[in-house]
Amino acid sequence: MVTIHQNIFRDIETRIVGGDWQPGHRIPTEQELAAAYRCSRMTVSKALSALVERGMIVRRRKTGSFVASPQIDRTVMDIQDISTEAELAGHKHDYKILSRRIERLELAEAKQLAEPAGAEILRLQCLHVVDGTPNAIERRIIMLDIVPLARDEHFSLTPPGKWLLAQVPWSKARHVIRAVSADATTARLLQTARGEACLNLIRQTWQNGRTVTYVEITHPGDRFQFAGDFQPVAR
Amino acid sequence: MVTIHQNIFRDIETRIVGGDWQPGHRIPTEQELAAAYRCSRMTVSKALSALVERGMIVRRRKTGSFVASPQIDRTVMDIQDISTEAELAGHKHDYKILSRRIERLELAEAKQLAEPAGAEILRLQCLHVVDGTPNAIERRIIMLDIVPLARDEHFSLTPPGKWLLAQVPWSKARHVIRAVSADATTARLLQTARGEACLNLIRQTWQNGRTVTYVEITHPGDRFQFAGDFQPVAR
DNA sequence: TAGTGGTCTAGACCACGGG
DNA sequence: CCGTGGTCTAGACCACTAT
Known part of the structure; x- marks a missing residue:
């Protein structure tokens, strides 16, 4: 059973994910959508609420609903860039591939990753920019034997994180969060001290x-924070 | 503005979190709730849907809605209180209460917490030491109208976080993680630069x-990190 | 079959915020 | 002011499933 609000949700999601509607794009009003789908406003509202919950749109009274800015790896833990949550609409996200090399895994790194040394990897370095200000440096290793398609992917249209999510289903992730002082290179790239x-x-x-x-x-500490809502694990 | 469905949500949440309604307990039907709150069934439904999303109840046609069993796998970010965390890793944890005052909430803070100004609070400052090295400064506010027992508690045996966990069932937590530079006081207490x-x-x-x-x-960045394992959230 | 949730409607009024 | 989203109603029909 596919409900009307699921249809609306999917259609809008498709346009956003497909890039048809860019961040900041104003989506039709509830009334327009209700007319288009020949349903009541409340049904539309249900679909839009779900899109808000997924962080894909923001709704504002009087002005309408807008496609939200891409989130910096909301992907996994519901930890997202909340620093801009209040003003999601209209932020411009951009990125630049700084370097891209195919290498073999060195011993020290192999140990750290618990993977065999010598395995072929794609090593990426990438700068993320939000509203013209550097927001993050991304240093990434992709295992080419697991993701062979990455060998010929240059990430000119889709940033590596998003691309990977679409390509490879993952079953487990581990996060570590630390505070570090910016070294010279990092400071230069992030335009900070x-x-x-x-x-x-x-x-x-x-x-x-x-x-x-x-x-x-790596994010500049003054321009970024992680935030997340959580519930108790056990009662 | 507190909406009807939020009221219903909170009331049911209270009974579940408080243990009044145990797992498996059948909650009133939508019709009964609609009558009790003098609202339409749809408003009740909205509240129940939110409870389902939180994993607190399950709904079954014909049979009704039931309090869900405590969930094991809902782990998002398992940030626990400091002493537990330290002891799990086999370290020796100690702490010292630096200050303890009963105050009234000032306007700026009240706004930040979204609580009424003037509310009575217990303000604590606490230093955590792991294996002889300062590991964290804890600055805490406890709302005394919600946790009246804290008024006479001096946390000489149990650190505030652990004590609170044991005293007060909580239903929601919000975390924000940032990187900051140590100011003079922080640096002195943490014995860092x-x-x-x-x-x-x-x-x-x-x-x-x-x-x-x-x-x-506040943790010194070089002596601390957060870590967590995650699995994809299927919806 | 009957009771329950799942979805939907065609309105309504209110709150908010830009002009 | 007026357009937009936010919430709500009092019904309705359908889908599911225990009995």
Whole structure:
């Protein structure tokens, strides 16, 4: 059984994910959608509420509903970039691939990742920019034997994290969050001061016990925070 | 503005969290609830849907809605209180209450917490030591109208976080994680350098929409990290 | 078959916020 | 002001399932 509000949800989701409606794009009003789907406003509202919950749109009285800005890896733990949550609409996210090399895994890193040394990897470095300000440095390793398609992917249209999510189902992820001081390179890239407190997120993702990707994302501490709502584990 | 469905949600949540309604308990039918709250069935349905999403109840046609069993796998980010965390890893944990005052909530803070100004609070400052090295500064506010027992508690045996966990069932927590540079006071207490990158964890905990406690925990970045394992959330 | 949740309607009024 | 979302109603029909 496919309900009307599920249809509306899916249709809008498709346009957003497909890039048809860019961040900041104003989506039709509830009334227009109700007319288009020949249903009541409340049914539309249900679909839009679900989209809000997924962080895909924001709704504002009087002005309408807008496609939200891409979120910096909301992907896994419901931990998202909340610093901008209140003003999701209209933020411009961009990224730039700084480097992209195919290598073999060195011993030290292999140990850290608990993967065999010598395995072929794709090593990426990427800068994320939000509203013209550097927001994160992404340093990533993709295991090419698990994700062979990455060998020919240059991530010119889709950032690596998003691309991977679409390509590879993952079954487990591990996160580590630390605070570090910016070294010279990091400070330069993030346009911040050397020694500035930065938030360091490391994520390793597995599929059936094999590492899919390992990524280290460095945010300037003053421009970023993680936030998340949680419920008790047990009652 | 408190809506009807929020009221229904909170009332049912209260009984479940408080243990009044045990897992398996059948909650009133939508019709009964609609009558009790003098609202339409759809409004009740909205509240129940939210409870389902939170995993607190299950709904079955013909038979009704039931309190769900405690969930094991709902783990999002298992950030526990400091002493438990430290002891799990086999370290020796100690703490010292630096200050303890009963105050009234000032306007700025009240706004931040979304609680009424002037409310009575217990303000605590606490230093955590792991294996002889300062590991965290804890700055905490406890709402005394929600946790009246805290008024006479001096936390000489049990640290505030652990004590609160045992005293007050909570239904929602919000975490914010940031990186900050140590100011002079923080650096002195943590025996680290001024300007050192520190990991800042803010947690606000609610019971039925009322704040139980608000705590800010500052860790030296080089001596601490958060970690968590996650699995995809299927919907 | 009967009781329950699942979905939907065609209105209504209110709250908010830009002009 | 007026357009938009936010909430709500008092019904309705359907789907599921225990009995």
